[in-house]
Amino acid sequence: MNSTDTKNDWDPDSSEVTADQVAAYDKMRNRCPVAHSESRGWSVFRHADVIQILNDPKTFSSTVSRHLSVPNGMDPPEHTRYRAIIEPYFGPERMAAFEPTCRSIAAELLDEVASHESDIEVMSELATHFAVRIQCAFLGWPTSLHEPLIQWTASHQNAVRQVDRETLATLATELETIVADLIQERVQNNAKANDDLTASLMHENVGERKLNGEEISSILRNWTVGEVGTISASIGILIHHLAEHPKHQTTLRDDSSLLPQAIDEILRVHNPLHSNRRTTTCPVTLNNRPIEAGERVDINWIAANRDETVFEAAHTVKLERDSSANLLYGAGIHVCPGAPLARMEMLVFMEELFAKTVDFHSQPKTSAVPESYPASGYSSVPIRFQFQR
Template sequence: MSEEQKQKCPVDWNPRDEYAIDHQIEVADEMRAKCPVAYSEFLGWSLFSYKDVVEASRNVDAYSSGVGTVEEIQQFIKEKGEAPAIPLRLDSPAHKDYRIMMNPYFSMKRMKEFEPSSRELAIELADNIIAKGSADAVAEYSDPYPVQSLCRLLGWDANDWRLIKEWTTTNERARVRGDMEMLKEVNTKWDAYIMDVVRARRIKPEEDISSWLLEQEKAGKPLDDAIITGILRLLLHAGHGTTTASISNVMYHLAIDQDMQARLRADPSLIPRASEEILRVDGPLVAMPRFMKEEVELNGRKLCPGDTVNMMYLGANRDPEVFENPTEIDIDAKRAPHLIWGTGPHVCLGMPLAKLELRVALEEILKRTKSFRLQDDVELRRLRYPGNSHKALPMVFEPA
């Protein structure tokens, strides 16, 4: 959108308003009802309805994720000094090629083989917080577990999990603030860390994704270092934060609903269904962006090539046009498919891993407790865009 177009475009809402920051779910509901296709200076266009988010997710001809050909990727690397996040920020044909290459690494078969190793971590962390009697469930459980589990899957040193968390947080903060200097600084450190691992695997391959990527080819040639770095940085960035938020959100709702908690403890087979329904109502991620390639009209608003569009999952997953009693958590209700993991060609690559970790984390904490609840008289603080969860969850655990 040109500067002239921006000046003519009415501003419908301000996602940086303090109320909007502190009440992301409520504001998403309000905007979906009064202005489902809304413009703001910070985000550009935001789509709040289920049907519009599905359309933007599936209509890849009009809504772009980034670059789509080998030549465009190389031009991006030349201009930016780094590869785009692969495959997240790719369009087809490049996106399809890289998804076909990477999907087997997150297959159900591989997840089944990996589950015992991941569960071992969850058991250790769960035992630690339950033995204390009270603990911050975020800092001591939902935060360390997914990133340590991811490191195990990737064959990386799980002791570096705090460093990876720090880089992820700094990266997100820099992007939200538009601080390109901070972003460049943290990504330089991140890329150097990744390349140290890649160089070590070239000398001594191991059974991990870094060694596996070194064996892959595109157009008969090995992947270059920039491409490998783009893939690994995305996995290290996107492969744990939303899972942390998901575990936190489900634990919070179980802590305030003892009946549902007891039901899942008595019948663990309900955990996946209950988790998905809780996350439909209180999801871990506010939005994902797209970039217009074609002119599209939605709800009387004209979206032009070059415009940024955000798919607001918090609003879409609570849309009364699709979900009856949309703000209520009902694990017995027959629901339409939610959009927690996205839909269309860009459905979450790491979804099998995230679902495994979410299920295992809840199975182990429920198995080892008679109950858990929030500590008395605590004031909870929510995360801010782009995440939607709690910064801390002080809880009391009664051992089984």
């Protein structure tokens, strides 16, 4: 039996789901935790089932596309070799060295918006700008790329919402060209490994050879698309939550030591990443549902991290909740290697935001606009800030 023979359990493109995908996935987790649909294949909503997938990469393969994706689109042993190259770029020494730059970027951006207005649409005026500036600084890319990447991100998000595959293909080519030009520039200038992170990647070896251009380009594309999308979504979610929950905002302003754990908890309740895909390599049973080899399986992070059987009062943010079961950064061999960078960036941004504001809350008579599949978070977060004067 293949997916065309499988009874569909739900319609993820129905108006009920698209109106509030978080609530819809909560319902699916309880009604049909492993559910089939024509458009997404198998969707997995329960924490326990997601853990089973993450801990069994042999059955649930990450090689889901014909396009090279280093290393997140690979399985062992290939994944293991490339992962060993990637991880040191997010080690403690690099994070400590980058932290002052990150703080300077956050402070400068907040000063810019504070100078001309207090009513701010967070996603377009703060979150995306921060994510793009940070990513360019981390990779050693020029500031001249800020605006092109911001425009690219906006176009990409719109094409994703519209499921415009033709535009998405064009945008993918545009980003590939940007990355290829950056690599070629360093080749022509005989860049040394310590010049910047991009140049450093060009001097890395896999086995007995250097990474080739396609591999370097894949790594940089994955980092850029993933980092900009998730960091901007995370900033929007964090600010929206604290604007809507002034007691939490006050608590964190009074005790910033709670911020790291609180950030993870807020993003557990509203995950900035929608889902990740796997493909079955053999027949398998998941929560009593038989799944054939070669089937698409979507890990729904939003639902899994709101599972009541794992998290007491799962829909409620508890700032000091134990985060050991939190799947914000995944688990298993594909746990996000960039988690230290993401955590540092969000912590620094929130520290600077608190330092430069007295208070912030939602703008009167306006509401945040939730994102829709395959994105998460919000497409618009209108906030009124009271800046320090």
